[in-house]
Amino acid sequence: MTDRPDEAKRExxxxxxxxxxxxxxxxxxxxxxxxxxxxxxxxxxxxxGCRPALETARRLAPLARGxxxxxxxAEQPRPIPDLTFVDGSGGRKSLGDWRGRIxxxxxxxxxxxxxxKEMPALDALQARLxxxxxxxxxxxxxxxxxxxxxxxxxxxxxxxxxxxxxPSAKVxxxxxxxxxxxxxxxxxxxxxxxxxxxxxxxxxxxxSEDAVKLVxxxxxx
Numbered sequence: 001m002t003d004r005p006d007e008a009k010r011e012x013x014x015x016x017x018x019x020x021x022x023x024x025x026x027x028x029x030x031x032x033x034x035x036x037x038x039x040x041x042x043x044x045x046x047x048x049g050c051r052p053a054l055e056t057a058r059r060l061a062p063l064a065r066g067x068x069x070x071x072x073x074a075e076q077p078r079p080i081p082d083l084t085f086v087d088g089s090g091g092r093k094s095l096g097d098w099r100g101r102i103x104x105x106x107x108x109x110x111x112x113x114x115x116x117k118e119m120p121a122l123d124a125l126q127a128r129l130x131x132x133x134x135x136x137x138x139x140x141x142x143x144x145x146x147x148x149x150x151x152x153x154x155x156x157x158x159x160x161x162x163x164x165x166x167p168s169a170k171v172x173x174x175x176x177x178x179x180x181x182x183x184x185x186x187x188x189x190x191x192x193x194x195x196x197x198x199x200x201x202x203x204x205x206x207x208s209e210d211a212v213k214l215v216x217x218x219x220x221x
Contacts, residue, residue, distance in 0.1 A: 046076050050195035053077035057197055059217050060189075066210035070200055077195045080105075080188060081178060083171045085139050088150075088163035096194060098135050102218045103190040104206075106138040107172055110149050112184040114203035119158060121206040125215065127160040128207070133219050136161055141169040141184075189218055 064071040108115035126136040140149040175181035189197040
């Protein structure tokens with residue numbers, strides 16, 4: 001004959017353990033989702049003005065491969081600060097001046113060897129895709145001799161990129177504070193509303209087939 005009171009006691013003791021096991025499983029599942037980005041796209045907390053960027057980012061994600069595999073496509077696009085700098089004549093410019101175009105924003109300096117190495121490819125990318133729908137905006141952040149970067153660009157034959165500079169390097173600090181810049185070069189792909197599509201810390205071969213396909217997809221070609 002079964003001892004019902006003892007059986008009830010055993011059930012009472014094991015019930016908390018069962019709930020604990022379920023909690024551990026649920027926690028592990030949440031951890032995996034965080035690590036592997038499950039459900040990363042389509043979250044509801046994307047800035048309202050950046051929702052179009054989310055759709056574009058979904059298209060770009062499979063194209064971040066090969067020569068541009070290191071591009072981190074935005075899962076939750078955020079507005080890029082309206083960075084300010086100067087053009088070749090000393091006139092004030094801001095990122096917002098290119099609103100309505102896809103922008104490949106690049107921060108570079110002459111003391112940065114990888115920056116110098118990728119500059120011809122950025123120039124060629126501007127020559128190939130630049131126009132009403134796309135612009136490479138390469139901002140020099142040399143803080144000492146303002147003529148040094150201009151001279152270097154002329155010497156290597158850069159002719160398609162506009163000259164933009166920020167001798168205070170504030171654009172770098174602003175992006176660093178927002179979690180986009182960690183070193184040089186820093187490159188951001190920005191949508192027509194000024195929202196991030198992707199970011200890259202380090203150089204890339206911007207005239208490679210992989211890079212051109214990525215940028216063309218952002219433009220909508």
